[in-house]
Amino acid sequence: MAAGALKDATAIVGIGQTPFAKQLPESEKALACRAILAALDDAGISPAEVDGFASYTMEETDEVEIAKAIGAGDVTFFSKVGYGGGGSCATLAHLASAVATGQASVGVAWRSRKRGSGRRPWTNTQVQLPTPGQWTRPYGLLRPADEIGMLTRRHMHEYGTTRDHLFNVALACRNRANQNPAAQMYERPMTRESYMTARMISDPLCLFDNCLETDGALAAVIVSAERARDCRQKPVYLHSVAQGLPAQHHGMVNYWNDDPLSGPAWTAARQLWKQADFGPEDIDVAQIYDAFTPLIPLSLEGYGFCGRGEGGAFTEGGALEIGGRLPINTSGGGLSEAYVHGFNLITEGVKQLRGTSTAQVPDAATCLVTAGEGVPTSAVLLRS
Amino acid sequence: MTSSDLLAPVVDDDGAPFWEYTAQHELRVQACANPECGELRFPPRPCCPHCRSFDSEWRRMSGKGRIWSYVFPHPPLLPAYAEMAPYNAIVVELADAPRIRLVGNLVTEAGAPWNSVDPSRLKIGARVQVVFARIGEFTMPQWVLER
Numbered sequence: 001m002a003a004g005a006l007k008d009a010t011a012i013v014g015i016g017q018t019p020f021a022k023q024l025p026e027s028e029k030a031l032a033c034r035a036i037l038a039a040l041d042d043a044g045i046s047p048a049e050v051d052g053f054a055s056y057t058m059e060e061t062d063e064v065e066i067a068k069a070i071g072a073g074d075v076t077f078f079s080k081v082g083y084g085g086g087g088s089c090a091t092l093a094h095l096a097s098a099v100a101t102g103q104a105s106v107g108v109a110w111r112s113r114k115r116g117s118g119r120r121p122w123t124n125t126q127v128q129l130p131t132p133g134q135w136t137r138p139y140g141l142l143r144p145a146d147e148i149g150m151l152t153r154r155h156m157h158e159y160g161t162t163r164d165h166l167f168n169v170a171l172a173c174r175n176r177a178n179q180n181p182a183a184q185m186y187e188r189p190m191t192r193e194s195y196m197t198a199r200m201i202s203d204p205l206c207l208f209d210n211c212l213e214t215d216g217a218l219a220a221v222i223v224s225a226e227r228a229r230d231c232r233q234k235p236v237y238l239h240s241v242a243q244g245l246p247a248q249h250h251g252m253v254n255y256w257n258d259d260p261l262s263g264p265a266w267t268a269a270r271q272l273w274k275q276a277d278f279g280p281e282d283i284d285v286a287q288i289y290d291a292f293t294p295l296i297p298l299s300l301e302g303y304g305f306c307g308r309g310e311g312g313a314f315t316e317g318g319a320l321e322i323g324g325r326l327p328i329n330t331s332g333g334g335l336s337e338a339y340v341h342g343f344n345l346i347t348e349g350v351k352q353l354r355g356t357s358t359a360q361v362p363d364a365a366t367c368l369v370t371a372g373e374g375v376p377t378s379a380v381l382l383r384s
Numbered sequence: 385m386t387s388s389d390l391l392a393p394v395v396d397d398d399g400a401p402f403w404e405y406t407a408q409h410e411l412r413v414q415a416c417a418n419p420e421c422g423e424l425r426f427p428p429r430p431c432c433p434h435c436r437s438f439d440s441e442w443r444r445m446s447g448k449g450r451i452w453s454y455v456f457p458h459p460p461l462l463p464a465y466a467e468m469a470p471y472n473a474i475v476v477e478l479a480d481a482p483r484i485r486l487v488g489n490l491v492t493e494a495g496a497p498w499n500s501v502d503p504s505r506l507k508i509g510a511r512v513q514v515v516f517a518r519i520g521e522f523t524m525p526q527w528v529l530e531r
Contacts, residue, residue: 135399135487137391138393138522140457140498142457201457
């Protein structure tokens with residue numbers, strides 16, 4: 001196939017989700033089935049037609065269990081993507097490739113996670129740590145917040161990024177969540193004072209720089225553009241997809257290369273824009289992975305919305321709010337709607353292009369969705 | 385706090401020499417042993433990303449460096465770490481090889497607690513010197529401010 005062959009070749013035609021809460025009674029498997037069946041119902045496609053699956057390596061419900069529970073037919077493509085939240089958009093990319101090349105016709109991507117009531121992954125010291133762990137964890141750099149906090153302090157030092165810039169990110173997400181009845185923070189407004197006086201988690205990062213802890217599941221259905229025209233919902237096309245693992249990258253402990261502050265977003269962005277008919281200036285709304293507030297300035301730089309080091313300053317003047325230069329995370333994102341490894345950013349991107357978001361950007365026709373920055377990542381450009 | 389509750393390094397084949405040298409109070413970094421290359425690399429790995437040679441050696445560093453960045457972790461943390469919190473964790477870029485950076489802790493003297501240095505003394509760019517302290521089964525590099 002020629003370069004660019006995936007452009008607009010497939011579309012998201014169904015999305016589904018469960019409620020989001022600190023604690024839900026059902027199992028991850030039951031939640032996964034509910035989200036997937038809701039997405040197929042949204043698309044108007046029978047579960048018996050599903051022949052492709054994609055999820056994250058951290059997903060604990062597998063294709064065998066899901067396929068037999070929902071009554072899928074013969075499955076001819078299944079794929080899982082690594083690096084936690086870095087894999088979110090890659091699930092769509094893998095399904096787009098599979099559908100466009102005829103390896104499957106109806107693809108389902110999903111994420112189900114009881115991270116709200118379950119264990120924090122970093123507390124499990126019994127699992128063999130990945131290799132970099134021997135160089136970081138014994139010194140008390142235990143959690144993702146510590147690892148990203150280290151890069152944040154350096155960004156502040158080099159570029160003058162401030163806690164007010166990070167507050168701008170947290171506030172934009174919270175304001176959108178306050179418009180979204182499904183969001184965990186729907187009825188919880190945030191003020192600058194509540195942000196600035198919140199307890200520290202890994203100084204310079206405070207509580208509100210960290211994402212939520214959520215039980216919940218989401219899913220999306222992908223078919224060919226041709227078939228999408230006959231589905232129940234307005235198609236949202238996968239215009240461009242990309243994964244990114246830069247040379248000499250080390251994950252969230254990216255301290256050991258020439259340029260630790262330019263991460264996987266830069267690599268994914270080059271591939272993403274190269275295949276697209278439009279650029280950053282043409283994006284109406286963005287859903288940017290927000291496990292931590294500083295990932296927004298880093299991603300704004302990486303995806304080319306501003307210059308190197310300008311990600312903090314970009315957030316000033318309400319730029320990230322509705323009506324600003326680049327409205328982001330319009331459901332509330334991982335910081336204020338739900339943290340399900342970024343899958344709610346995908347479904348919100350679809351809602352924006354259908355015109356059904358609770359914080360609708362008028363006439364939104366293009367949306368960037370990104371996966372986790374600071375780990376091997378992925379991204380998609382959606383268009384209506 | 386008992387030091388045995390802190391996490392010990394989970395050593396792999398490539399990293400094992402680092403810890404053998406710290407036990408002798410030597411800070412050494414893996415380098416390519418191809419005489420036409422000689423590039424330092426960290427973390428250690430089987431072959432050189434510059435010339436792909438599998439021959440390596442461990443080159444002794446002066447132990448001098450500068451603070452590249454730092455954080456102060458607060459709870460929730462594992463119990464032995466929560467007892468010390470807030471403590472500092474720092475990244476040091478080595479004077480001998482500024483692109484080689486090591487994670488560690490800034491202390492007042494070898495073996496002192498990780499919260500022993502007044503937080504206001506941590507500054508990016510501050511000059512530091514390596515010291516060594518026995519923690520559990522391992523000899524860990526630590527850092528003190530250069531006088």
